[in-house]
Amino acid sequence: MTAALLVATALMGLAGTAAGAIAPVRFRIALSSALTIAACALGFVVGAEVLHSGHAAVVHTTTLMPLASFSLALDRFGALFVVITAVVGICAMIFRFGYDGQGLASRTASSILPLFVTSLLLVPAASNVTTFLFLWELMAITSLLLVLTDHARRSEVQVAGQWYAVMTQLGAAALILGLVLLATRSGSQSFAVIAVRSAHLPAWVRSTAFVLAVVGFGSKAGAVPLHVWLPRAHPEAPGPVSALMSAAMVNLGVYGIVRVGMGLLSGGPAWWWLLVMGLGALSAMFGSLHSATSKDLKRLLAYSTTDNVGLMLLGVGASGLFADTGHRALALLALVAALLHVVFHAVFKGSLFLSASSVHQAAGSTDLDQLGGLLRRMPVSGPIFLVGGLAIAALPPFCGFVSEWLLLQSMLHGLPSGDVAIAVAMPIGVGVLALTGGLTAFTFTKAIGIGLLGLPRTQDAERAGEVGRPMWIGAGLLAVLCLVFGVAPFLVIPSVVDAAGAVPGLHLAGALTRGWNVALPGVPGMLAPGLVAIGLVGFGGLVALGRHLVQQRPVRLTEAWGCGRELQTARMEYTATSFGEPLTRVFEDVLSPARDVDVSHLAESRYYTEAAVIHTTIDDAFERRVYRPADRMLVRWGAVARRVPNGSVHRYLAFGLVALIVVLVVLA
Amino acid sequence: MDAGSCNGCEIEIASIFSPTYDAERFGIRLEASPRHCDGLLVTGPVTRNMAAPLRKTFDAVPQPRVVVAVGDCARDCGVFRGAYGVEGAVSDVVPVDLEIPGCPPDPAAIVRALRGLAGT
Structure with a gap:
């Protein structure tokens, strides 16, 4: 049944593509978006069913591609990513109904967007090398075309497109080399067969394949130093596209590293995972530092994506390191933490990117120094951004808190293990997590304080109003999920544990959730997000009650003492640049x-x-x-x-002769 | 507060805190912020630019509060009466409780007036 639904997902996506291409202008957006939402809904059902039952959805056909079979097998691990993409996709498509990106309404964009979402949904299901590379390239090229949507109007878009094209194709080249190396040396291109035979491959083949996979997937995930396309492409892409790229596409980079490193190669030596952790730590610090000093809202969010990918890689690397040294329970815990962060990052970054696009549409800019005073002018989108910002800054009772807590716990509990690599890597990981946590809080204090509070800095910002209903519904759904998952993480943690358990060799000794609480099996540590939320609400209630009691007495309300000054203009306010200046220094x-x-x-x-x-x-x-x-x-x-080729026929004849001699010498 | 004075009155006010008059022994202190004050000493005719700051400063002083107009300019604009930049006397802008005449008033007169106000 799941297999049929998986096919239906793909067909629905293709129907969306067709609708975008041939439907009349009036119905184009509505029809292609509705069909994409349907594809995402089907994908969600398949993913949820696979996650629930554990039976893989398998589709296999030999007629679709010449010389190679097209084969999909969605296991629990891939299903988690399908579900994430589906949820983000549905919200982004709802958002699109109200989005006024002229470029995104064009025939090209309307037909490519459903194809992009479909490829995102299918990549985690691919179960042989050809299928995987086909879908991966489909995803890369469709996303590139979508980034280029507004290329005719702004020259920055062209530059961003060039960077993205080069980086994504270099990554794809590394990926092709790595996967083809694995496939030829193990004699089959099926993932299942490679996973069985890879253990007998020589160490240099395994290591080369892994490093190439890390480069290829790392460039898609936006890991430093392969991230350079990300802060350019994400801000220039239309709103729903940037949300999909940041909340769904970069996840697949993490997916790929886990799939190749832990799935196909079944784990490896410690230095692989130290490499992953190193990339993660570098990405987390570099990303958070740059997002703290960026003054463009979408660029800030893009760098923060690099930061969060770094945290995910930190978890993945820690997991591989634990698995290599025989700490199975901790390995699963770290992987669960990383995957949970993937889920939660998708939720909050999706809502942040969508509401940032709302801000762009309402105020005409994403430059923080051109915004201000938007919380009052956008009474729905403003709080949505606020919720996303609180979640990403890992503040309870929002979801970022839970995953970062789990990541911290998994790394801290590795410390008593006595292994040298762990003893060196984990404290650094904890330090990086602490530093990025602080910098993220700083970043979003800036984004919210400068962009949403204060006085409007331009006339456009002053005239800004709330965006249309579909837009805030799309972003709002994700913001609601931030709160729901933060208060009740038990809704999602068992599924994530199941997904991580699908990776060979990892199993958890006991459940990770106990009632409403998160409890670590085998090691002491427990978090009660429900109680934390109740405590926060109770504290808020006490403060409100206290203020109410105080205000029973007559209170004189006057403005703050400002030495008798008369003016308060936007020019006297902190700007994003000045706010970040001490940090820059x-x-x-x-x-x-x-x-x-x-x-x-x-x-x-x-x-x-x-x-x-x-x-x-x-x-x-x-x-x-x-x-x-x-x-x-x-x-x-x-x-x-x-x-070298100067047009002289003699020279070309000489080239031919030399080449012939070289070939003959080599063959002899 | 200097609402537009020629600084003559300020010099006399400063000198009441000098060793000669030492107003602090009577519990009279000069404060930097109106939030910490019991009273407001205003000097000079209130100029147009200083009228609003004077009102804001007055509002910032916690109640109960007293306003003392120091010098002839503060009382009735003195020699500046009718000048183009002058809004009026202090009492035209904020309610005045005590006036100290003189151009400028003698430090001893200021101390005497303030002591009378405080009852020390």
């Missing part, structure tokens, strides 16, 4: 901000200043130090190479 060596002061003098005398303008920019260090020099080098080599 502290981390000057890492961020290396560029400061440029332009002073123009009066024509009459250069002793008088007419205007002074200060520009501060913070470039990505990896982009500046690694990618730009590489780019320049490629261009230079290209110029040299262009001189």
Whole structure:
């Protein structure tokens, strides 16, 4: 039954694509979105059924692709990702009904968006190398086309598209090499067969395949130093697309690392997982630092995605390390924490990206220094962003708190194990988690304080109003989930444990949930999110009661003492740049901000200043130090190479002769 | 508070805290914030620019409070009466409880007036 539903999911998605391509303009968005929602709903049912029953949904056909079979087998681990994508997809499509991206309404975008969502839903089900690479590339190319939606109107979009195209195709190349290496050496391209035979492969094959997979999947997940496309592409993509990319697509990078490292290769030596943890720690710190100093709302969110992917990789790496050293229970705990963070990140980042797009539509900008005062002007979308921000800052009673707590616990409980690698890696992991937690709180204090509170800084922000109902319903559903999962994580944790348990060699000694509480099996540690929430509500009630009692007496309400000043204008407020300035200064060596002061003098005398303008920019260090020099080098080599074929027939004949001789020598 | 004074009165007010007059021994202290004050000493004619800050400062002083207009300008605009930038005397802007005449008033007169107000 699940297999039929899986096929129906794919067909429904293709129907959405067809509808987007041929439906008349009036019904185009409605029809393609509705069919995509239906595809997501079907995907959700398949995923939930597989997660519940544990029976894989298997579809196998040899007629669809030449020379290779098209084969899907959705197990519990993949089903978790299908369910996440389905939920984010449904919310993003509801959001799209109200979204006024002119580009996204075009025929191209309307037909490609359903295809993108379908490929996202099917990638975790792929069960052989060809199918996987086909769906993976489909996902990469459709997402690239969607990023380019507004390319005609803004030149930044083209630049972002170029970065994304190069990075995603380099990643895909690494992936193809790695998976093909595994498939040829183990004699089959079926994932199930590779998983059985991979144990007998030579160590260098396994390690090469794993490293290539980490590079390929890491570039999709946006792990540092392969993240450079992410802060460019996510802000330029239309709202629903950026939400899908950040909340659903990057997850598949984490999925791939776990699938290859723990599924196909059944775990590996400690240095693999230290590599993953290292990438995770670097991504978490670099991402959180850059998101704390970004002043563009969507760029900030994109860097925060890198930060959260880092935390997921930290959990995955810790899990592999525990499994390698024989701590099975802790390995599963760490993987559950990582997967739980995948789920919760999808929920809160989805709502944040969607409500950031609402802000963009309402106020015409995502530059925090152009916003302000939006919480009052957007009485629904503002609180949705607030909830997402609280969840991502890991504050109870929202969901981010639970997954980060679990991640922290799993790493802390590894400390008494006595293994050297664990004893070195785990304290660093805990430190990184603590640092990024603080920086994330700082980041979203800035995003909410500068963007939503205070006075509007521009006329557009002043005129902003609440967005249409579909938009806040789409973002709001995810925000509600933030609260529901934060108060009652037992709704989702058993499914995540089942999904993690599908990875070979991992099993949990006892349930992770006890009633409403989260309890760690085998190690001391318990969290009662329900009680935390009740405590918070109770504390809030006490504060309200106290204020009520105090206000029984006559209270004189006056404005705050400001030395008698008359004005309060937006120009006197903190800006995002000034808020982040102390942090920029502290981390000057890492961020290396560029400061440029332009002073123009009066024509009459250069002793008088007419205007002074200060520009501060913070470039990505990896982009500046690694990618730009590489780019320049490629261009230079290209110029040299262009001189080789100079049009002379003699020279081409010589090339042919030399090549022939080389081939003969090699063959002999 | 200087509402537009020529600073003559300020010099006399400053000198009541000097060793010669030492107003602090009577419990009279100069405070930086109106939130910490019991009374408001206003000098000078109230200029247009200072009228609103004067009202805000007055509002910021906790009740019960007294307003003392120090000097002839504060009482009735003095030599600046009718000038274009002048809003009026202090009593035109905020209710005045005590006036200290003089241009500028003698430090001893200020101390005497404030002691009379406090009953010390």
